[in-house]
Amino acid sequence: MRFGLDVMGGDFAPGATIEGAVSALDSIGDGNRIVLLGPEDVIRHELAERGVESDRFDISHQPQCIAMDEKPVKALAEKPDSGIAAGFRLLAKGGLDAFASAGNSGAMLAGAVTHLKCIPGVIRPCTCACVPQEEGDAYSVLLDVGTTPDAKPEVMVQFAVIGSLYAQYLLGHANPRVCLMNVGTEDGKGNLQCQTVFPLLKECPHINFTGNMEPREIFKNRADVMVTDGFVGNILLKEVETFYRLMQKRGISDPLFDRMNYEIYGGSPILGVNAPVILGHGISSPLAIRNMLLQTKRMCELGLTQALRKLFADYVSESES
């Protein structure tokens, strides 16, 4: 398998990306290759500096670079020879099996939707984050964490379906418990969106819906899949990250807090498109890049995209019948 990495993506690129790619080599598996997409001279220089032979990687020379603050669609159109644009082109044609970048998240999302398209039946893609749970070492999946801020009710139901499959395949939860993130646990609570989504989740045959949950249960092992719209999910995630930062700043180490570190999972997958794509944090460190690549590998090995395609094929045929 071939995993593409956007070398120029992220605040600390290309140093952090190359460093992370090198450190992932030992775990990437025999026969698998990391494809470094970026300016060839930069890549060769960074590898040489680390005393790493360049033939341990595949190099795809892409001289252009999309900056973090560029307008996504415009940048993709004007910079076809950037790591992000080329990554999606290759992925769509089968030249890559997965693609990861810690670069411009808007461009990543636009690229995924334009080049890969949504899986038939999926209305909108979503991104998810893994939230550590108290007691034990389990993680739950929170989604959407930013892709779709004003998610329609039927889109939120799909988040629940997609999240359930992710929790099964990537986090090992059999029959994952799905909850709707809300401001109260009673049925019928919340804003208009939650009130509309609740009965739809209750009726959905593809998930194990167990009701509303509150943010105070976010670490309490109440749910394996926590469903919310992209605005609220992003707010929740950024608040978790804030607390992690405060702990780090104070040098406080703790089994729960330490697992809030985004570097552990390394990135948020963009789910619902036709190939595995992972979006890294802008501030990705070498460790985050390494784990982003290994998560990419696991998504490929476990066949998450194929499973989503199969599930949504059933989904579509059901709603047509």
Next chain:
Amino acid sequence: MRFGLDVMGGDFAPGATIEGAVSALDSIGDGNRIVLLGPEDVIRHELAERGVESDRFDISHQPQCIAMDEKPVKALAEKPDSGIAAGFRLLAKGGLDAFASAGNSGAMLAGAVTHLKCIPGVIRPCTCACVPQEEGDAYSVLLDVGTTPDAKPEVMVQFAVIGSLYAQYLLGHANPRVCLMNVGTEDGKGNLQCQTVFPLLKECPHINFTGNMEPREIFKNRADVMVTDGFVGNILLKEVETFYRLMQKRGISDPLFDRMNYEIYGGSPILGVNAPVILGHGISSPLAIRNMLLQTKRMCELGLTQALRKLFADYVSESES
């Protein structure tokens, strides 16, 4: 001045409420009285148990009690002799100067709107919370934290105006900086609600709007007033409370985290109605009840309600001119 307290309100009532009221006596001020609303025998018993003379309080005998999970409007109608129903009746007639309860929050809100009515010009009331800031001992105000989950843009602008006055009067911020809570700091970011509210906040002459902020800045002294709708605000607040709980559980003490303790401010004022009302946390301890009463006193002394009435009178006459 006369401050009403709902004796039966809260998970640990009447023990915690009476204990809190007793501990507030030393700071409530000469000539001011705490009016205990609840079943007289219960009140006298709880006071006697603590060796406190009952004439240090005014007692308003209210034999009924609204439970935490009762339907607010129905409960208020069916239990006119409950602490909450009687509290609002007295407050509306001038028999009290302020009213506080850690009881059924829906009933508190319904009672405030029904008996006190909104200040002329105020579309919807709101509740606020004080969020401690890193560096120094400042607090910022976050609102709305639960009253209005699907706030219309013009309502959110009023939250900004009301929050600014609260920050000035209660937190001592001159010319408070107002930010819109969002998922990105650039202009035009966010969900449809934020995109619509942003230009309205920019144009509003009554506030010092300084742009969007992200949850990661919530403790970073970016804003004195953080504006959001009741759904997102409640989510944010509950996540802060969650972290406080985790710190407590671990015995971690820290100048910032310790100030996340809701007991310090004791309750959330319901702002925008015609008299001072404070809503306590369901799990209020005696310390929380004490501080809720002292916050009530400060709101009265500082004349927040009068200031809001004056501001909204200008507001109304402007929009009519």
